[in-house]
Amino acid sequence: MELKETIKKRRSIRKFKNTDISKEIIEDLIECARIAPSAKNRQNWKFLIVKENTKNEIADIMLEKEKKSKVSLERKIYNANSSVKATANIMKEAPILILVLKQYENNWTIGDSLSIGGAIEHICLRATDLGLGSLWIRDIVYTQKEIAELVGHKDMELISAISIGYPNENPRQRPRKKLNEILEWL
Numbered sequence: 001m002e003l004k005e006t007i008k009k010r011r012s013i014r015k016f017k018n019t020d021i022s023k024e025i026i027e028d029l030i031e032c033a034r035i036a037p038s039a040k041n042r043q044n045w046k047f048l049i050v051k052e053n054t055k056n057e058i059a060d061i062m063l064e065k066e067k068k069s070k071v072s073l074e075r076k077i078y079n080a081n082s083s084v085k086a087t088a089n090i091m092k093e094a095p096i097l098i099l100v101l102k103q104y105e106n107n108w109t110i111g112d113s114l115s116i117g118g119a120i121e122h123i124c125l126r127a128t129d130l131g132l133g134s135l136w137i138r139d140i141v142y143t144q145k146e147i148a149e150l151v152g153h154k155d156m157e158l159i160s161a162i163s164i165g166y167p168n169e170n171p172r173q174r175p176r177k178k179l180n181e182i183l184e185w186l
């Protein structure tokens with residue numbers, strides 16, 4: 001697929017078929033993340049593939065906390081109250097969840113986080129290119145410590161996650177600002 005066509009075709013996919021994805025395809029996605037640029041070429045990321053029971057346990061951690069928790073400050077800031085439950089259920093439906101972790105290092109938080117965003121977008125675009133659907137997930141952050149512990153990486157910070165699977169929907173492009181709203185020539 002032409003790069004621009006892939007960029008235009010990518011959507012957040014929230015309905016997935018119950019079809020497994022081969023190891024070769026998953027390695028291909030992570031290979032695309034591996035060659036992404038990173039601040040100072042630190043490559044401060046780790047990708048963990050979770051499936052089946054572990055994946056569903058992660059979603060259950062999110063659902064449990066969502067049920068119990070009062071409205072936290074972070075939720076108020078990001079207005080994320082209602083999406084955790086929906087996201088957790090999508091994670092259950094998708095056959096693969098990629099957890100994206102980084103070392104705890106205060107000085108580099110922004111550089112590393114930006115780099116991780118770039119690597120995730122490589123994964124999402126390659127997924128589209130291969131006929132797969134992806135969902136970039138931030139809703140795991142409220143339970144990042146619990147999830148990192150569950151997967152044996154208490155020493156690392158869970159930054160983001162990506163659900164991957166064969167799409168079972170074909171959504172239209174979501175609204176975007178016009179070019180003249182975001183582009184300014186001086």
Ligand SMILES: Cc1cc2nc3c(=O)[nH]c(=O)nc-3n(C[C@H](O)[C@H](O)[C@H](O)COP(=O)(O)O)c2cc1C
Binds near residue numbers: 135
């Ligand atoms: C950093 C980031 C975090 C996101 N987190 C979530 C999430 O937790 N749950 C979800 O359903 N969608 C999530 N999304 C998807 C966005 O809602 C989506 O990209 C946006 O609505 C535009 O739709 P599109 O991706 O189909 O173009 C996230 C996207 C980004 C870039």
